[in-house]
Amino acid sequence: MAPIADSRQQFDEIPTVVGIFSAFGLVFSVSLFAWICCQRKSSKSNKTPPYKFVHVLKGVDIYPENLNSKKKFGADDKSEAKNKSAMPKNSLHLDLEKRDLNGNFPKTTTKMQSSPDLENSSPKHFAERKKDSVSPDSLKSITSLSSEDKQDKLGTLFFSLEYNFEKKAFVVNIKEARGLPAMDEQSMTSDPYIKMTILPEKKHKVKTRVLRKTLDPAFDETFTFYGIPYSQIQDLTLHFMVLSFDRFSRDDVIGEVLIPLAGIELSEGRLLMDREIIKRNVRKSSGRGELLVSLCYQSTTNTLTVVVLKARHLPKSDVSGLSDPYVKVNLYHAKKRISKKKTHVKKCTPNAVFNELFVFDIPCEGLDDISIEFLVLDSDRGSRNEVIGRLTLGSSAEGTGGEHWKEICEYPRRQIAKWHMLCDG
Structure with a gap:
């Protein structure tokens, strides 16, 4: 009976020994994995960032042929001091320590040089x-x-x-x-x-x-x-x-x-x-055609109702001689576009009838900082859609666009329609 008792004690000690060894192995593997991750992170931080990354974030135009492979943006101060004397005047140098709180470089005045x-x-x-x-x-x-x-x-x-x-x-x-x-x-x-x-x-x-x-x-x-x-x-x-x-x-x-x-x-x-460089001259052209739009400002609900009615005498912008026009309506608040709509495409016609209504919510009280833009485009599946003409209505608009906008502000809740000449796109 004695040998049987000793064997049982040995078998009882085996799980304990296995547990101790597995615990040591787990601790060793976790520490090894953490050490490898730290080494990879430190090696990545020492690498030179690609020039496209610097170009996008810092606004510096860098060509790969102007960069020396031996130069690194994260170099030590000693290497930077040595390279400063050897660098030509036209070469690029980024001092990352001289950035402001937003990460931008201070402005430097450059002298005009000939190419x-x-x-x-x-x-x-x-x-x-x-x-x-x-x-x-x-x-x-x-x-x-x-x-x-x-x-x-x-x-x-x-x-x-x-x-x-x-x-x-x-x-x-x-x-x-x-x-x-x-x-x-x-x-x-x-x-x-x-x-x-x-x-x-x-x-x-x-x-x-x-x-x-x-x-x-x-x-x-x-x-x-x-x-x-x-x-x-x-x-x-x-x-x-x-x-x-x-x-x-x-x-x-x-x-x-x-x-x-x-x-x-x-x-x-x-x-x-x-x-x-001179200020842009918005040239009106009779060959761009005309657009009939109707607008109504609801002061109680603070909404602007826009109806794109008709377009006539549109120019020939396709090889076949006819265009496929549609109208894109953009709403601007303080020169920032806040909403956009567009009509359906009318196939092969210089005199299109749209009759489509759009309702825009105005983010402020009144129409002082609001302007609306109508873009008449030619739909083309094979290439980019070309702009046929443009119309802008607002308080700062000139000609019929400014007059139409003034009437809308003076007579709220009244639908006012007018023909407008389209300007060059």
Whole structure:
């Protein structure tokens, strides 16, 4: 009986030993996993962030060819002190310790420099000329302007024109813009970009990239237009539209520049030009057609009833000769879009009958800060819908749009309908 008792005691001790070893194993595995996670986290923090990430968050335009693989944004102070002496003036350097509480870098005034591609260009291909360029005296006069004059100024656009006779191509280089007004009242900066159109046919439409938080954007982007004979250059006009990107509402229009190419000779080489940016001229065109709308303001319920009735004499915007129009209605409060509606598409007609009603809730008492925009568009499944015409009604609108809005405010609860000429899109 004694051996049987001893074996039972041994079997009773086995679960205890297994439990102790499993507990030690569990503690060891958890500590090992935590150590590995800490090592990975520390290695990730030491890595250089991608340049696109810095570009999006900090508004710094960085090209990969301008960055040295040996440089790191999270380098030590010693390495930064060594690199400062070796860095050229035009190279990019981000001092992450000099950011403010919002994570933004302080503004630094940059001096205008000429583009290196223009200075190093060989005279074999073309001989460069400069036209209407800015002299040092004019730069001094610009910097010494009073605050009142600066408010009226919308900045200056610098660009170059060239015609490549070998490829039969018209080349436009948008270099930079200087002295733009601040469209964002909080940060006192803008996010500018430029749209360019070749008039009068409007076949060639291009735009630059958006540069974040700057009033002196350096685009340096070249656009080449093929298939334009040199004999037709004199009949063309360049239209530059300077805008500021807005993530939450419609982009703000800073101004425009019109350059008629009549009398400009491109046979001798590239032309460097600069033009003052002027306020956008809303040009009315009888060829855009007309729109009949009816509005009624209910002061008791604080609502605005909009009825899109008819459109007539719309231009031919399709290859077949007829357009497929529809109307998009945008409601703005203090220049921010708060609501949008759209009508159904009317197929193949220049005289469309919509008869569609929309009711908008007004967020404030009265219509002082309210404006409404009508966009007549041509529906196209194969490409982007083109804007046929535009109409804006509000207290700051000019012409019939302002008169119609005034009558709505003076006679609430009355449905008032009027025809309006559409402006260029």
